[in-house]
Amino acid sequence: SALPEKSFQPSRTSCRVSPDEHTAWLTSVSGSGSGWVSLFPAIFNLANNAEISSNATCGDPEPEVYCKLVEHVPGRRIKNPHCPRCDANSRHPIINAIDGTNQWWQSPSIKNGRQFHWITITLDLNQIFQVAYIIIKAANSPRPGNWILERSLDGVTFDPWQYYAISDSECLHRYNITPRFGPPTYRSDTEVICTSYYSRLNPLEHGEIHTSLINGRPGADDLTPDLLNFTSARFIRVRLQRIRTLNADLMTLSVHDPRDVDPIVTRRYYYSIKDISVGGMCICYGHAQSCPLDPVTKKLKCVCEHNTCGENCNECCPGYHQLPWQPGTLSEGNTCEKCNCHNKASDCFYNQTISDLGLSLNRHGVRRGGGVCIDCQQNTIGTNCESCRDGYYRPAEVLVVLRPGRGCLPCSCIQSGSVSESCDQDGRCHCTEGVAGDKCDRCSRGYYGCKVNSNTHTHTHTPVTGDSASRCHLLSGQCPCRDGFSGRSCDRCAPGYYGYPACSACDCDLESRQVNATAEGVLGTGPGSDWVLIGSDWFFSDSD
Template sequence: MANSPRPGVWVLERSTDEGKTYQAWQYFADSYADCDTYFGPEVEHGISRDDSVICETKFSKVVPLEGGEMVISLLNGRPSANNFTYSPVLQEWTKATNVRLRLLRTKTLLGHLMSVERQDPTVTRRYFYSIKDINIGGRCVCNGHADTCDITDPNNPSKLNCSCQHHTCGPQCEQCCPGYQQNKWQRASIDNPNVCEPCNCFGHSNDCYYDEKVDERQESLNVHGIYDGGGVCRNCQHNTEGVNCHKCRPGFYRPFNKLLNATDVCQPCRCDLTFSSGNCMEGSGQCECRPEFLPPNCDQCNAGYYGYPQCRPCDCHANGTQGRVCQVNGGQCPCRRYYEGKNCDRCSPGYYGFPDCRPLGLRRIGWGAL
């Protein structure tokens, strides 16, 4: 203070939303009775939790009349005072974007207690607050992932950011760095630094994100060769795709002798699109035949087709045709018993379940047995 006593009753307040709202950080009064009178009987007189809002009485004495000091610690005496880095509650408790002093009553040298007939109504109006200097010390909240905060914020030269470790990023090391999102970000603890691990993209991408569902299904392979974590690679290069950039894109295949981290791991399929879908088998590169052609060489028509190399669909349905006749040049297909239609593609009356065509009586018997 300057040339006045310290305030008699006041509140130290903080804001965590740039001054939009304020909450009490600590109360100050002459006595515990005044604490209860001004701030309510529920106010705490001693620290019981990391975020206890207490009422302090030792800074409201009338002496000294001027030049008094108040050294207020928001950490000392709290349960996690020696474990600040690993206490989320205490870290939240000490966060503030703005600090406000709400002064409620001066020290009046008991002038406010004079008897009514002797009371001078101007007494209390002649008292004043005089503050000479305010120093606020703070520390960065780095979630256990930094030892110092000495990096100037590019958007605010008066603000310092954490010097992050453990492959974490952000002003407060509050997220995993790009490419290190194999596991969900966590605060560091005494027992585990919770280092952010790199995603395993086999060298085909430097970008990834964490997916909780992928983690639950154990679909992501980490750099240790274990399906653990939820890292999903993005922007896979070298014609790769998949959670770990571990598969070849359609139209490419991985030869038997190629390692997953080779830049040329995926080779183009060399297939004739007249007979092939354009895709090919992993390892061998054997072309995948279109449905109307018979694998593996696609050099004749598949079942249900005729007329290589055009391979048109058969006129007759194979299940319903005698001798599995395929081509009748637009005529009637020779239907088996229980089948009918020009193409033998439906059941005769009294039968059901094409293409098997079973007697209706069997269905009734089956229902009766249920």
């Protein structure tokens, strides 16, 4: 059936029962008056906001009369011989166990059958919490004899937290666990024990059962991952398996069906619980000191600190992965550390190999941690965005840490004239042979014909030779020739000269109208319009 809607009121005083040992632990983990740097929300009674159900309740489906055992113990004076009636008008539903009133839940008595030894009560906390302790108060009957306290994260698979038995021998015979004598103690953070300490017959009513899940365990002072996992639960189940009876009735009830036994005996044996308190807190892994109700999800949500994020502060926030996420403890806050991306990236991730090799620089300039920056901006790359991408450079006088918008500058190398897109810290590109210039945009000395195509950025360059090649015109390739020489590379004799490479002046007899000279390789006509080249000799042509 639907339970009445209740508002979350997490507070340290909302637990109706808080023994001194649990109050002390509550104060310690909350850090009240301490120098601890970890953060823990306040402990409150998780049962106040839980949904609770049981598979049996007195008066359902039929009314019945029950009697209080305390009024029917031989040798004791009867205070109130009246046996009340449990019916539709006077029922004791399971909600009474967590509503904070003086009402109680009560099971059918074994007068209705032996099956009512086995009853299950389940609490749904509606989300996963860390449970510190559970306190159960009996009402008008003794505390249960044999039973199991269980936990679950999903409501399907349950694991035991603790076993309870009428006697130490029952621990061995029924649960196959060596009993823990005296008040419960624990040797490990996840040990599940069996105890008869809380199953004694006295008191016959209003007895209490205190189950501490953290206190007394090795990891209580500095919560370990094992202890945190062991105490995490959304569902809590109480599996009642045997009602505590008087020893005088034990044999009779063991041999005979309770329905065949005098009802005066059987109607006084039943379970009753007037309060279940579950002390716990939100699981924030030591990174939050409060968890208010989220009005959208209707669940408690951690207010994360220490640069942590996630529903339970279970991960580092974006950009804070210089060190791996760790839960906060009572002695260590384990704050997530921001990556050193030199203001060039907003996120990063942790890499253990990078940390082991010391390749990541933290914000203090120390190679500690494994933060690797993601999606470096302003044309930077590297573990810490400390280098420029190919094709970009950072001037030597400019620091790695630049103002937004002042990242690496483009090299702007002409592709066909450079070896690669990279350049040095002064922006000078690495040019191919015959090409020069900071951007590889002109010919080197001794080369000519460099042309830049705006679409393809292609270059054509041709070497020139000769003793004046290093001083040739960069575009035309024309070398400055000495007298008697001509050609782009000064590799021919000029008209009127012969005998390359000496190129001596011709000694011509103009009257004989013949030039006895050789002008090998000379281009064009002779010195005047009347000179013609025939073979390798110049002749004077009479225009008449």
